[in-house]
Amino acid sequence: MYCQNCGTQVAEDTLFCPVCGTQVAESAPIDRQNPDPQAPYNYMSPQNQAAESAATTSMVCGIVGFFIAGVVLGIIAIIQSRKAQKLGYVGGKATAGLVLGIIDIIKGGFVTVIVVLFLILAFSKVSTPYWG
Numbered sequence: 001m002y003c004q005n006c007g008t009q010v011a012e013d014t015l016f017c018p019v020c021g022t023q024v025a026e027s028a029p030i031d032r033q034n035p036d037p038q039a040p041y042n043y044m045s046p047q048n049q050a051a052e053s054a055a056t057t058s059m060v061c062g063i064v065g066f067f068i069a070g071v072v073l074g075i076i077a078i079i080q081s082r083k084a085q086k087l088g089y090v091g092g093k094a095t096a097g098l099v100l101g102i103i104d105i106i107k108g109g110f111v112t113v114i115v116v117l118f119l120i121l122a123f124s125k126v127s128t129p130y131w132g
């Protein structure tokens, strides 16, 4: 079969494209107990690349979400962070993405509540008759 992202031909039992790290197989079991013994010590497996890229996405979404679309990007940041950790990523980026995602959602949710309250208040001032 071929990688959908970069077109490289990959073996049928391959989970991730060895060139670009894109997942090419759907939800095949990952054998954590038996890492490739032939891989050199500094070799970055496609799984690690996918974990790294998920962690990076998580952190970037977390940072951008602090400024715009906090709730949406915060959720993406948390999902990507969990994905990275599931893939075996251990490092600051996934944690940063998770924490920033939570902050984004709280901050984004807070701003949304303020805006909604403001709109309700503004609307009720216009529509409520004056009784006094």
Ligand SMILES: [Zn+2]
Pocket: 003, 004, 005, 006, 007, 008, 017, 018, 019, 020, 021, 022
């Ligand atoms: Zn590829």
